[in-house]
Amino acid sequence: MGIDKVAFTGSTKVGQLIKEAAAKSNLKRVTLELGGKNPSIVFADSDLQLAVEETQKGAFFNQGQCCTAASRVFVEEQVYEEFVRRSVESAQSIVIGDPLDPRTSHGPQVSLLSYSPPSLLFIFFGSLSDRCLDSRADTVC
Known part of the structure; x- marks a missing residue:
């Protein structure tokens, strides 16, 4: 099962982890809303x-x-x-x-x-x- 995009709203710390993981897995598209x-x-x-x-x-x-x-x-x-x-x-x-x-x-x-x-x-x-x-x-x- 393929994942085309990851969207996350939450802390900056978790957002950084998600961004790193997405980059390591075929550069998945990511939308992050962090620490507003x-x-x-x-x-x-x-x-x-x-x-x-x-x-x-x-x-x-x-x-x-x-x-x-x-x-x-x-x-x-x-x-x-x-x-x-x-x-x-x-x-x-x-x-x-x-x-x-x-x-x-x-x-x-x-x-x-x-x-x-x-x-x-x-x-x-x-x-x-x-x-x-x-x-x-x-x-x-």
């Missing part, structure tokens, strides 16, 4: 509530454990403080628990590393100055 950071951008003239809702969906969908999870949010300076306030408020309303409980909005993580900050938190950049985001018991700077 998937940023969201919020401009000052955005519908701020919609921006909060959509960036949170992008970050927390499937417990944030998917290759397309939004892992960065860039926010224009004029709306930075309000966006962070609303985002923290929204994130604090997430119910973590048993996925079979209808009140739960965030089920189990695949590993402790996936659960550890900053994996579950946004890091916001409103300007070039240093900023921190406080959420739950952790501070991310």
Whole structure:
């Protein structure tokens, strides 16, 4: 059985292994989507509530454990403080628990590393100055 092409989405390390293996087996065609950071951008003239809702969906969908999870949010300076306030408020309303409980909005993580900050938190950049985001018991700077 011949394989014409290999497609892989995942870590850079595994992608390198796949590329090497494909090269050694008659130079198979390979498509690799590796280690993306998937940023969201919020401009000052955005519908701020919609921006909060959509960036949170992008970050927390499937417990944030998917290759397309939004892992960065860039926010224009004029709306930075309000966006962070609303985002923290929204994130604090997430119910973590048993996925079979209808009140739960965030089920189990695949590993402790996936659960550890900053994996579950946004890091916001409103300007070039240093900023921190406080959420739950952790501070991310």
